Amino acid sequence: MSNDGHTAPDPVATDLVQPSSARDAAATLKRLSTEGLSTVIRGAGSKMDWGRPPAKIDVMLDMRRLNRVLEHQHGDLTATIEAGATLRDVNDVLSRLGQGLPLDPPFADQATIGGILATNDSGPLRHRYGAPRDLVIGVQLATTDGELTKAGGKVVKNVAGYDLSRLMAGSFGSLAAIVSATFKLSPIPEASKTIRLTARDAASLAQIVRAVMSSQLDPMAFEIGTGSPGDAARSSSGAEPHLHALVRFASLPAAVDAQVAAATEALQPLAAGIQVIEGYAERTLWRSHASRLWEQPGAIVRASWLPASLASVLDELPAGAELIGRGAVGAGLVRIGGDESEQARVIGALRISAHFGNVVIRRGSPALKALADVWGPQGDRGRLLASMKRAFDPQGVLNAGRGPL
């Protein structure tokens, strides 16, 4: 992951421990907890600079040796995967039988399964398939008391016991180490085409969102954004940031064509420009869409909004800020330029805005994090979260104060 000169903290004198088995991971965690050693659990390290600046880190618990696909139950559309396997490797294995784990978070090429679940991070595919918390069906955890425990199961339908796999989603390694997890898979669609729409102004982009949401179209992804749709090089020449939407259809070839035709007919009157993109160009478009924000300087925050409030959301977006997100989910990333005090001011403004919610810093310099809290207010959940943390990690050794708990 390349970014703004403040890459992953690589704290000095940190011990790197690489468990070789699930049991080893549990035994190691127990030792670290007993000795009171501040521990950060890591996978590929693609998101190491997320969260609050770490206090002292004694040990990095590196899960990358646990990197196997333990089971791919093709007929059941499930797979059990060790935490340290990268999403890319996993999908290489699963795709041999025409299936995949339909997740595409930022840094999808490097990110590990454990890291993706722990951060509950997602990308454009969330529109159809949901976030990791929607796809996980079971988990094996190593806890700080040295136990190896499981919750959920290996079948897609199961309500026995508490769903601790979902509790891990978004825990950022603050509660326990994810050793392996079982996911619901999806068949890889045969064909795909993307419609790229440009909008005249915020109101017409909002109209496009409304039209897609209220239609019977069934896109695999539906993105909206400011700035150039998928081509950073070209955008630098044009002065005005333009508003755009990407609607991707994936299914049988005939079904894709029928939906592209229906979508074109419905959306053309609302758009300033419309283009159907397929094949190599489509793959390039989506790759650059995923990386564009991260390749430019500035802070990046995650933010959410009600999808029908998009016009107000865009109006409130400060000059120079860029947004990319899921049009119908109402969630995405905002890149904020300027110096840290300007970034902090914008983050503060977004947090009190009536239209934005859950504004969390994803990428920010230590100076910014000194000015603005990474996670934002906890609402009335603070006490529960603190008590959950004590229950899982009584010595408080996990995650070095990086949060969220």
Add this chain to the structure above:
Amino acid sequence: MDRAFLTALRRIVGDAGVLEDRLDVLTYECDGLAHLRQTPGAVVLPASAADVQAIVKLCARAQVPFVARGHGTGLSGGALPVADGIVIAMSRLNHVLHVDIPNQRVTVEPGVTNLEITRQVAPYGYYYAPDPSSQQVCSIGGNVAENSGGAHCLKYGFTVHHVFGVEAVMPDGEMIHLGGPVADTPGPDLLGLVVGSEGTLAIVTSITVRILRRPEAVQTLLAAFDTIEGGGGAVSDIIGAGIIPAAVEMMDSLAIRAAEAAVHPNFPDADTILIVELDGPQAEVAALFDVVVDICRRRGATTVEVATSDEHRARIWRGRKAAFAAMGRVSPNYYVQDGVVPRTRLPEVLNRIRDLEKRSGLRIGNVFHAGDGNLHPLICYDERIPGQPERAVEAAAEILSYCIDAGGSLTGEHGIGADKAEYMPSMFAAEDLALMQRVRAVFDPRGLCNPGKVFPTPRLCGEVPGPYRRHPAEEAGLADRM
């Protein structure tokens, strides 16, 4: 119950809101699992979230256990009262608070029925996806507690995939908001933990759910097979072909005959029938439907009947949904479980169930969600014949053990409740359960919130797991089972 405590309850909800006479509390002695019964100390009927909060605060102060109850259709005894505790009946919290079509979400109080949400949004072309077969009467609060599914969850997921946020009262009486109107609350997914926690972590007082646009096309077929392997193989081939149907249901000959006797859906006389429904964009449904028909024929389907109209489709589903209640036509009593197996193991597990049927001397009908491997074995018995109820219980336990052996689960949608708590150690190790208990204690350190559910405890004397009896709601023809 303590008079001062009851007086304090009356101060919150008024005299009419507290029931304690034996006759008045009768309805609340059990839920849909009617053989587990317990008279509660009192039943309280709050009318608002503030009432619920005040009641729970009072219980926390007085150390009185409480059990929240929706409309009592649960099939695992999740709303079974506690002798020295109260039942908090949520039926008066039945208001639709906000219908937000542009954002495709609806906020309701927990006593609103599942189907009412769809009724509210149907005029706009939307519906609420989870569809437990009790959807006409079951409450959305109960759905949240149980993480309810239904016939269409293969494609659309469970309640947990359709809830954006809840307001809930913690067991100490504090109000808490999990999730919310907008996505991505930072931190661990507490909402996903609370949904499906069977009322043991908190009491939800308002719920915001997602509604979906009605699909452009729906197609349904019914295929008949001479063997379980034929039907089971067709299910595997459909999934293997990369098709995720909206629903895939199977019924065996006993269930078919019972349904036929009850509602005459005109089902073929077969060993196994398969109902497959596809929905989505017209072009996709049309193309995939042909593939499904081919697969059924290749797997030896003796007939393939394609629904030609909405009325035809409704008739097929009527037969499927009536199957449970219809067992009354072929047997005086039955006991049902809802264990899950990986769908590829379905034929093997069903053959084990058929062997068990021969050995036990009890007839066992099978009606199930084949797409996700969720069995519903209906074990027939006659409670007047000595020994039969006990044999039915043993057979049910044995079927659950087949599910666990095959790598499955004790329950796909009915919940563990009081019914299956004792079987939890067959699925989870002691340390797994200990961690779950620790999570429970985070929410409810004093164990007041729906005690005796989910986790195994020594049984009270006279309490035995046992067979099915008709719930008053079913007797009144208000509910079916699935």
